[in-house]
Amino acid sequence: MKGLLLRLSALDADAESAVRVIAYFDALVAARADAASLVRATAALAECGAGLATPDTGRVRYSEDGMPRSADGSTEPKHVSGWMSLGGGGRVWLERPGPPRPLDELVLERMAIAAQAINTRARPSLHIADPALVELVLSDRESAEDRARALRLLGLLPDVTVRAMAISLPAGMDVGVQAVALMARGRLGRRTVRVAVLGRMAAVLLQDRTAAASPSGDLRVALAERLSGRTSTTADDQPAETSAGGQQVSAGFDWSTGPWDGAAQPRVGIGGPVDGLDARHSWRQACLALRFAAPGSADSLVVDYSELGSVALLADVPVDRLRSNPDVRALDGLAQAPSGAADIAVLEAYCQANSLRQAAAVLHLHHSSVAARVAHLEDVLGWRLDEPEGRFRARLALLARRLATAL
Incomplete structure (x- = not known):
C-alpha cells in the first residue's frame, strides 16, 4: 500500500x-x-x-x-x-x-x-442447504467420492477443516428459522455456514481455512444477549443469502419474538474440528454434546464436545439405568414440586459456581435467597451441598438426569 x-x-x-x-x-x-x-x-x-x-x-x-x-x-x-x-x-x-x-x-x-x-x-456466508446433501456428507454408508461431491455442491471444500453443530428446539417450533437466526447473530466472522433441517434438529456445518477456535464462546454471548433482551436485529445486521438450490432466503429473522422461556430455548451441541470428508465424526460428537445441553443459562444451552472431557463417558450409560438411578429419581421428584423448576435451576447454578454469591449473581437473586433455597434442597435431597462430595454427587446426578431426558 x-x-x-x-x-x-x-x-x-x-x-x-x-x-x-x-x-x-x-x-x-x-x-x-x-x-x-x-x-x-x-x-x-x-x-x-x-x-x-x-x-x-x-x-x-x-x-x-x-x-x-x-x-x-x-x-x-x-x-x-x-x-x-x-x-x-x-x-x-x-x-x-x-x-x-x-x-x-x-x-x-x-x-x-x-x-x-x-x-x-x-459476515458468515450463511446458506440454507439441501438436507439431502447434508445427510450424504454426514453419512457413514456413502463413499468418500460421494461425500466429496456433496461437500462441493454445498460450497464446502473436502480438504478444509469443518465443524458440525446440532441445534434442537421443542416440537412445534421452527428449528430451521431459529438456527439461521442464531448463526447470523453468532459473530462467526469469515466462516462459511450451511444450515439444514434433519428431522427435529438443525444440522450446521462451519468451515474456514484457519481452523478457527470453537464458536461456543460467540454463540453463548449471542444467546446471553437474547435471554437478557439486549439483542435487537435490523436489516443491516444480517445478510440475505442464496441457498444451494438458488432460492433466496433471509437471515434477518426477527428473533426478538416467540417463546424463549424454559424448555423453549434452543439447545446447541458442537463437535470438534475434522477434515471435510470426516464431517460425520464431528456430527456424532455434536449430537452427543447436545444431550448434555439444558435450558437455563447460555452456558448450559451451548455444549462443546471438546469441553466435556471424561464427562462424555456418561453418555455410554444406558438410558434405562440413568432413569432408574436413585439420585436421578430424587431430582425427578424435586422437579415435580410447584417450585421444582426454580429448585433445579438453583441447584445447577450452585454446583457450577464457587460460592453462594456467584450463584446468586448468575440467577439474579440475593445471596440470602439462594442460601435459603440451598438449605431447603439439602433437607429434601439429603445431600450436604456445602461439602465438595455433596456438590459432586448433585452435579453428577444433574448430568445423568439431563442425559436420561434428552432423548
Whole structure:
C-alpha cells in the first residue's frame, strides 16, 4: 500500500484534497484491507490516533506512528475529537488532541464507509442447504467420492477443516428459522455456514481455512444477549443469502419474538474440528454434546464436545439405568414440586459456581435467597451441598438426569 501515503497536514480544505481523501479510502477497500489495516491507515492519514469498534472486530486502535494503542495497556481512548456511528452498534473515531482539522469530518465519513464494507465481507456466508446433501456428507454408508461431491455442491471444500453443530428446539417450533437466526447473530466472522433441517434438529456445518477456535464462546454471548433482551436485529445486521438450490432466503429473522422461556430455548451441541470428508465424526460428537445441553443459562444451552472431557463417558450409560438411578429419581421428584423448576435451576447454578454469591449473581437473586433455597434442597435431597462430595454427587446426578431426558 505504498501508494496510500498521504497526510492531512499536506492537504488544503478544497475539493481536490477531498477527492484525494476519498480515493485514499477507496484504495483501501479495493485492496481488501482488514479492520486493523483500515485503522492504521486512517491514523497515518489523520496524523492522530484512530479507532474502530464493532461486535465482529472488537475494539481496534492505532496511533499515528502505526503502533496499536492497546500495546500500552490503554484500551479506552482518553480523548475522542470526532466519531461516527456504524450500523449494528459499531463506530469509528479520531483521537486528535488539538482542534479538529477541516477534513476530519470527511475522513470519519470515508472511514465509516470503508468499515461497513469490511464488516459486510466478514459476515458468515450463511446458506440454507439441501438436507439431502447434508445427510450424504454426514453419512457413514456413502463413499468418500460421494461425500466429496456433496461437500462441493454445498460450497464446502473436502480438504478444509469443518465443524458440525446440532441445534434442537421443542416440537412445534421452527428449528430451521431459529438456527439461521442464531448463526447470523453468532459473530462467526469469515466462516462459511450451511444450515439444514434433519428431522427435529438443525444440522450446521462451519468451515474456514484457519481452523478457527470453537464458536461456543460467540454463540453463548449471542444467546446471553437474547435471554437478557439486549439483542435487537435490523436489516443491516444480517445478510440475505442464496441457498444451494438458488432460492433466496433471509437471515434477518426477527428473533426478538416467540417463546424463549424454559424448555423453549434452543439447545446447541458442537463437535470438534475434522477434515471435510470426516464431517460425520464431528456430527456424532455434536449430537452427543447436545444431550448434555439444558435450558437455563447460555452456558448450559451451548455444549462443546471438546469441553466435556471424561464427562462424555456418561453418555455410554444406558438410558434405562440413568432413569432408574436413585439420585436421578430424587431430582425427578424435586422437579415435580410447584417450585421444582426454580429448585433445579438453583441447584445447577450452585454446583457450577464457587460460592453462594456467584450463584446468586448468575440467577439474579440475593445471596440470602439462594442460601435459603440451598438449605431447603439439602433437607429434601439429603445431600450436604456445602461439602465438595455433596456438590459432586448433585452435579453428577444433574448430568445423568439431563442425559436420561434428552432423548
